[in-house]
Amino acid sequence: MISWDSWLLANELSIRLGFFFGVFLLMGAWETVKPCRPLRFPRWYRWCNNIGLVFLNSVMLRLLFPIAAVGVALTMEQEGYGLLNQIELPLLLNTVITIVVLDMLIYWQHVLFHQIPLLWALHKVHHADPDYDVTTGARFHPIEIVSSMLIKMVAIVLLGPSAVGVLIFEVLLNASAMFNHSNIQLPKAVDKIVRVFFVTPDMHRVHHSQIRQETDSNYGFALSCWDRLFSTYQAQPVKGHLGMDIGLSELSDPKLICTVKGMITLPFRR
Secondary structure (H helix, E strand, C coil): CCCCHHHHHHHHHHCCCHHHHHHHHHHHHHHHHHHCCCCCCHHHHHHHHHHHHCCCHHHHHHHHHCCCCHHHHHHHHHCCHHHHHHHCCCCHHHHHHHHHHCCCCCCHHHHHHHCCCCHHHHHHHHHCCCCCCHHHHHHHHHHHHHHHHHHHEEEEEHHHHHHHHHHHHHHHHHCCCCCCCCCCCCHHHHHHHHCCCEHHHHHHHHHHHHHHHCCCCCCCEEEEEHHHHCCCCCCCCCCCCCCCEEEECCCHHHHHCCCHHHHHHHHHCC
16 A cells, blocks of 8 residues: 555645645635725736746746755655754654744745845845735745745755655645735634634735835744744734735836736846
8 A cells, every 4th residue: 555655745746736726716716705905906917917927937947946845855865865864753753844844944034035135126026016815925036936946955955854744845835825815814713723823814914014014024924933933923914904005115016016027027127
């Protein structure tokens, strides 16, 4: 009988696509039927361009990194490289450690992309979205996407995580990004419970505020513990979720912030 980890790795593409389209369609339908905030720009206009950028990034990653993160983890396992490959651990524990450590890495990577001007020039493509919905969660500049993959690969070489742990983490991160960027609002009682463990849409929406203090908070993508642990947590926006201003105050031209061409060239404009 095939083991659970072998089955997951053998069906990697189906799992990735299934979760991506499943979460995307669910969140897209939810925010269409019951949105938290009214949109400033037509949905079709933003979605076509945001999804176009996602497609471009996906093709580029496939061309530049044929084996990607899971492939690197498999190689490390086979060669016995990396910290976790030096320790005899049950696969389930190895997987949990992998998810937690990589999620903390994403938190600190996110902080650096805000604090270092050169990296912020790339990351502001994500924050320049004038609206906040499920497509915002995948809207990143191609160079940031490549940089993120390189950082992740270096971490995998050093950590030596299980390949299945890397796969589960990437699927979780992708699903979390779409969930916590969606234009929905969980019931307050539900949100209060969920955000103890995971980042919710209300929690991460604060991070997309135009107020600097709020932008410099709630960096987490999947697990919510890092913001509390490192004192970057802010529960609610000062102006409330309906009154807060989304995006970047200095950027308002739709051709610059809502088109594929504008998003790609944005970091290089002065």
